[in-house]
Amino acid sequence: MLTYDLSKQNKLSLYDKLYRCIRDDILSGTLKAGEKLPAKRRLAENLGISVITVENAYSQLMAEGYITSKERSGFYVEAIEQSKAKKKLPAREEPSCRTVFPSERPNAEVFPFSVWAKLMRETLLEGSERLLEAQPHEGAYALRKAIADYIYRSRGIETSPEQIIVGAGTEYIYSLLVQLFGQDKVFGVEDPGYQKTAAIYLANGAKCVYLPMDKHGVSLSALEGSGVEILHITPTHHYPTGIITPIKRRQELLAWAREREGRFIIEDDYDSEFRIAGRPIPSLQSIDADDKVIYVNTFSKTLAHSIRISYMILPRKLLDLYREKLGFYASAVPSFEQYTLAKFIERGYFERHLNRMRTIYKKRREAILQKIEGLKFRSRYEIVASNSGLQCLLRVKTNRSDEELIERAKALSVRISCLSQYSRLCEQKYDHTILLNYSKEEYADLSFLDGILEPLP
């Protein structure tokens, strides 16, 4: 029977402590592949904690792919490359069981306008000379320091301000990455996926390969023969399907990168701040022992679209090359915004803002899911991936094509998008699936979902 001392005083919740203990035992090999975990009730009794706590810990381990459940049998340890786990994750202090939801458009009711305005005034008063000076290409030190501290607290990523490059939006950062690796490189993107990513790599002169997904993320077999050198993925929360890449696949992807000198993975962590249940999935970057992962995230999604600040964390071994090739560029982000955002993060406003947003988005999501229950044709809709970042996916039983569905919705004055529109490879499995964005005003009334299924007159 597993026995852990969960009494150690720190700010972690019990479930998080238990999750860490079991995860570390799996990574160290103490718990072996195929080994059966104790039943939840028994483990709870043994440790003197509630069954719910054990349930939460197991759920998190499942979500991350450390264990699987077999029906009517129990929980089993997955086969994982132990030795490759880079380091123990730092103890993080964060609320347990986040119940969180994202939106494509953080809007004015959520944005902490008065705080932001106060910090702006403060930045203005602080010193004019500093505000007028050109920033180094990588961004103001104060902001890079604030990001490094935040990303450690929130994502367990140990990094230093030296590795952080602040850019004017992720699109700008992708352009820098093409320049860093060279226009002759082949970039791999997920299919289905965020369409702009490929468009940006192509516009910047790189080659681009669309890689099919299986239920764990980018298909490894497709990747192997693809000629891809730089792989761009959203492993925490695939866009738009919400697939979470489990630890095993993550290790396989890291192993793929390790095989060749010039291979790298761009980890696009665009909505890791938002997740339905449990802790956010640890980043690929934090388990990368070989300096193969470039971590990218943005404040445009979490704060406001008009705040054009994103950042990437470069592996140490790329720093010299980066400085040599791109260090001559000026920073593309105004100093004023950089210093204001630095204060906003330093003083904890950013994390408070995220909490507030999650509550609001949760309500929006609940309202949408409730409305779906009341649909006349409810039985022809299946909610899939409602934990996904930006929206839920609705699978529809219909003989109509996606084009027809879109046309019929349009006739009802509603724009809908279908999963198939996010795919270039056009696999049939992506047909008949509608994306419902929680925060779109158009979706306040969902009666169009019945309307598009009504028989034609």
Add this chain to the structure above:
Amino acid sequence: MLTYDLSKQNKLSLYDKLYRCIRDDILSGTLKAGEKLPAKRRLAENLGISVITVENAYSQLMAEGYITSKERSGFYVEAIEQSKAKKKLPAREEPSCRTVFPSERPNAEVFPFSVWAKLMRETLLEGSERLLEAQPHEGAYALRKAIADYIYRSRGIETSPEQIIVGAGTEYIYSLLVQLFGQDKVFGVEDPGYQKTAAIYLANGAKCVYLPMDKHGVSLSALEGSGVEILHITPTHHYPTGIITPIKRRQELLAWAREREGRFIIEDDYDSEFRIAGRPIPSLQSIDADDKVIYVNTFSKTLAHSIRISYMILPRKLLDLYREKLGFYASAVPSFEQYTLAKFIERGYFERHLNRMRTIYKKRREAILQKIEGLKFRSRYEIVASNSGLQCLLRVKTNRSDEELIERAKALSVRISCLSQYSRLCEQKYDHTILLNYSKEEYADLSFLDGILEPLP
């Protein structure tokens, strides 16, 4: 004898009216190539104006290459392609005889901090929703409108907000231009020239050719055989030599672009706001009848380096291609900065700020030129191109190499740069020429200019 009615009531100065009358007569063919202009005193008497007014008008015409002076003979009309002049320049209302000087680093004492802060607060108060929304790729309409109006007033460029793309600095804009034209295109840059320009084109995957200069700008013969398709030049004020490309060469360059479908000229007008005497030189864009010129300018040089806002004016015929290829990008400039700058321009603060800067830079320049007069080795220095934008050039009589001069200055704790460092083609004519930036703190004491020429002990 030339006779013009200069009494028409408008805000133009007399000299400017006279300049326009003569220029228009040259462009229309009324004054023919080789024709001798009346002597200054006689024309002044004839028109009932002062000799100084005629002198100013003739100087401006000379600076722009419409006329030349032959010693002890007089002023003659240059050979110019009349029919190619696109349109009469609009009557502009601007102060006559600007005496202006630029700086590489507009600094805090010059920046209108309190006005800027006031406008920022106003932008904040005005409406939160608008500030949080993503801007269209090309930038906020209010800012593009303000720029269109300003550029008409200040540079006689007739354009519409639709043609203007606001970007996060000129470096960002150059990257967009490579993406627009394609990475397979050959970009031509001036040699000597601003080193970053070529670096940016190369980093973005384009090919880049260094084109030698003659005394009128980029050498046409070098251009012809070069394979260049996109020519990047600074015709108003070449960096760093200060060469002004005269009207004849401008027309030849436009004719070169006209010859082939895919040829375009990027007019980098980085310091047109600053000029020693007379009106600023009309832009290439304003005499381009064939939609071949992309005009680029920035607020980073005129306002503050930390304000990362530049813009380009696209020819109408490129608009569709631009939208198709790059319209998907988000704007990389924060809304907040865009709206604040729009107000700053609309309300005339920008032009007032420029006037103030010119006065300050003029004083700095005078101080430097005066100090040069007091040098022990004054006779070994020749001031060349002191009208140039960012600095003056000092030619040195010495047997020492540029490397030695730089080394000796370094030993005296002063960093100097030499014209030869701005050239890849390494033509000998660029040797022994030092750039003196008017606003560098290091140049407050010029005794190092004697120091580097002292005989070695």
